[in-house]
Amino acid sequence: MNPAAVEQLRAGNPRAVARALSAVERGGQDARAVIAAIFRHTGRAHIIGVTGAPGTGKSTLVNEIAKHYRRRGVRVGIVAIDPTSPFSGGAILGDRLRMQDLSGDSGVFIRSMATRGSLGGLAAATSDAVKVLDAAGFASVLVETVGAGQNEVEIAQNAHTTIVVEAPGMGDDIQAIKAGIMEIADLLIVNKADRDEVSATVAALEMNLNLKPKAENDWRPPVLKTIATTGEGVADAVEWIGKHRAYLEANCLLQARERTRFRAELEMVVQRELMARLLRGVNGTKIETLIEQIAARELDIYTAAETLIG
Amino acid sequence: MADRPIRVLVAKPGLDGHDRGAKVVARALRDAGMEVIYTGIRQTPEMIAEAALQEDVDVVGLSILSGAHRDLFPRIVEQLKQKQLEDVLLVCGGIIPDDDIPVVKRMGFAGVFGPGTSTQDIAVFIREQVARKRGAAVA
Numbered sequence: 161m162n163p164a165a166v167e168q169l170r171a172g173n174p175r176a177v178a179r180a181l182s183a184v185e186r187g188g189q190d191a192r193a194v195i196a197a198i199f200r201h202t203g204r205a206h207i208i209g210v211t212g213a214p215g216t217g218k219s220t221l222v223n224e225i226a227k228h229y230r231r232r233g234v235r236v237g238i239v240a241i242d243p244t245s246p247f248s249g250g251a252i253l254g255d256r257l258r259m260q261d262l263s264g265d266s267g268v269f270i271r272s273m274a275t276r277g278s279l280g281g282l283a284a285a286t287s288d289a290v291k292v293l294d295a296a297g298f299a300s301v302l303v304e305t306v307g308a309g310q311n312e313v314e315i316a317q318n319a320h321t322t323i324v325v326e327a328p329g330m331g332d333d334i335q336a337i338k339a340g341i342m343e344i345a346d347l348l349i350v351n352k353a354d355r356d357e358v359s360a361t362v363a364a365l366e367m368n369l370n371l372k373p374k375a376e377n378d379w380r381p382p383v384l385k386t387i388a389t390t391g392e393g394v395a396d397a398v399e400w401i402g403k404h405r406a407y408l409e410a411n412c413l414l415q416a417r418e419r420t421r422f423r424a425e426l427e428m429v430v431q432r433e434l435m436a437r438l439l440r441g442v443n444g445t446k447i448e449t450l451i452e453q454i455a456a457r458e459l460d461i462y463t464a465a466e467t468l469i470g
Numbered sequence: 471m472a473d474r475p476i477r478v479l480v481a482k483p484g485l486d487g488h489d490r491g492a493k494v495v496a497r498a499l500r501d502a503g504m505e506v507i508y509t510g511i512r513q514t515p516e517m518i519a520e521a522a523l524q525e526d527v528d529v530v531g532l533s534i535l536s537g538a539h540r541d542l543f544p545r546i547v548e549q550l551k552q553k554q555l556e557d558v559l560l561v562c563g564g565i566i567p568d569d570d571i572p573v574v575k576r577m578g579f580a581g582v583f584g585p586g587t588s589t590q591d592i593a594v595f596i597r598e599q600v601a602r603k604r605g606a607a608v609a
Contacts, residue, residue: 175554178526186474249475250500253507256521260509263517270524274475274505 161197169296170201172235174269177296181271184288195288198295203418205237205294205301206405209319211281211341214307216327217351219258220388222302226262227391228398229300235267237293237301241283244274251275255304269298281305281312287425290318308341316344317421320414321404323347323397326365328357335364342368345381346404349397353385379407442468476504476600478529479522481513483546486536491564491585495531498589499596515542519549522558528600534564539574547578557607559599563587 161180168176180198183190208225210218219240226236240255253272262268271289278284282305293301305315316322324345342348342365350361365383374380382400386393408414450467453459480496482489489511496506507525509517522530530550534542539562550558561581566574571582581595 174523178524182474182526244505245500248501249503251475251505252496252500253505253525256507256525257510260517263520270521272505272507272525276475 161193166197166201169198169292172266172269172296172298174266177269177292178271180292180296181289184292185273185276185283185285187285191285191288195291198291201295202291203294204297205290205299206321206401207290207294207301207303207319208401209303209305209315209322210325211305211308211312211315211322211344212325212351213309213327213330216307216325216330217386217388218304218307218325219255221323221325221349221351221386221394221397222255222304223259223261224386224388224391224394225398225401226259226268226300226302228394230262230265230267233267234300235298236262236269237290237296237298238262238268238270238304239273239286239289239293239301240270240304241273241275241281241286241306243306244276246277249276269293269296275306279312280314281308282314282318287318287421310338310340313341313344317424320408320417321346321401323349323401325349325351326361327352328355328361330361346379347397347400348381348383349386349393350383351386351388353393354387358385377411379404438469473604476529476596477507477525477527478504478531478596479507479509479518479525479527480531480533481509481518481521482511482533483513483515483518483542484534484536484538485512486534487511488535489533491535492531492533495533495563495589495592499531499593502590502593502597504593504596515545515549518546519553519555522550522555523553527558528603529559529561529596532560532562532564534562534566537565539564539566540570543574543577543579557603559596559603561592561596563592 165176169180180194183194210222212218222238229236242251242253242255244251251274253274255272256270259270273283275283290301290303303315303319305312322344324341328350348365350358362383369380384393384397386397450464454461454464478499480492482492496508499506509521560579562579563583566582566584574582580599583592
């Protein structure tokens with residue numbers, strides 16, 4: 161990436177930002193060139209993850225949260241992720257549909273991403289995409305995960321503040337104490353709070369939080385109610401995002417979280433790179449032969465892997 | 471450089487609310503392995519160009535049934551040009567009278583797909599055109 165392009169990106173030029181996002185999505189050399197050029201300009205944005213089951217109102221909520229930040233003059237970047245079809249490799253990216261209030265505002269940049277085979281609720285390039293938006297001067301970066309089930313918890317590692325969105329009537333109090341997605345919430349939002357059963361859902365979530373003995377200085381996630389379609393409750397949610405940020409800063413947790421994230425990213429990149437280098441040195445027929453041997457039960461998978469690594 | 475999936479923006483400019491056709495095409499392109507950014511109905515020319523820019527799409531596909539294409543399409547083409555997106559492949563479908571097809575093509579729409587077009591033909595057309603554009607960009 162040439163210095164002029166980096167300058168354009170840092171100035172928030174939408175075309176430069178869009179191109180850089182495409183490059184990190186392509187991965188490989190293209191991604192590496194962009195990240196190497198911009199990395200030292202990152203680290204300023206507050207990264208906010210929004211996750212939850214499909215249809216709970218994540219996109220609409222992101223739209224409303226972004227509007228709040230815009231009223232305060234904060235520039236907002238949004239990465240919205242939807243799943244790639246395991247069969248065709250195609251995807252329908254429909255999150256923008258709920259974010260039309262933000263169009264025509266040059267202080268907002270929305271990018272839709274497909275998971276392209278990655279599990280965990282994010283796309284492989286999500287953390288790099290966030291870096292691009294960070295370097296481009298978007299002070300708040302909202303990351304909307306795919307409609308998540310119980311175990312798509314990757315977002316927690318990529319965000320400073322993670323919001324888990326629920327809708328009323330999504331399950332009983334045992335659902336609320338299960339491991340996984342409920343554990344990663346810094347804020348719990350019960351959206352569609354104009355529906356029946358909202359108080360039961362709030363009560364179940366509160367009960368779960370109360371089951372955990374509270375250590376001093378622990379962050380206790382607030383359970384908030386919103387109606388994203390009208391904007392009700394969103395101001396309160398934005399307030400709590402700010403409180404969480406202040407809590408992280410006061411307890412030096414921003415740095416700690418960042419280090420955890422960088423460790424995971426480093427491991428991932430090393431893994432990916434080693435794998436790529438290894439496979440470059442192996443011809444395809446060797447792998448096919450091994451698979452045949454495995455299928456014939458002549459070789460087990462561990463031994464086959466050993467012969468590949470050498 | 472690995473080839474990325476073809477990215478297509480599917481939008482409905484103007485005021486008609488009939489989006490079934492656009493959804494059928496979006497779904498078909500998904501099944502053809504493309505990433506479809508679906509923004510739905512009542513899109514202004516400005517919204518369409520902004521989304522095309524931010525999403526860095528290869529293709530913009532417009533569906534229109536209201537008859538306003540003669541008015542809206544040139545404004546969309548102009549908006550795309552202002553954002554230096556002349557490279558983007560333009561296709562459209564919906565109700566475009568036969569007499570208007572050459573007019574629309576002169577505006578810059580490479581493909582005009584009326585009712586009854588097989589979705590597979592649309593996918594094949596897009597794939598061929600994008601491959602050509604990408605080839606030209608490399609050369």
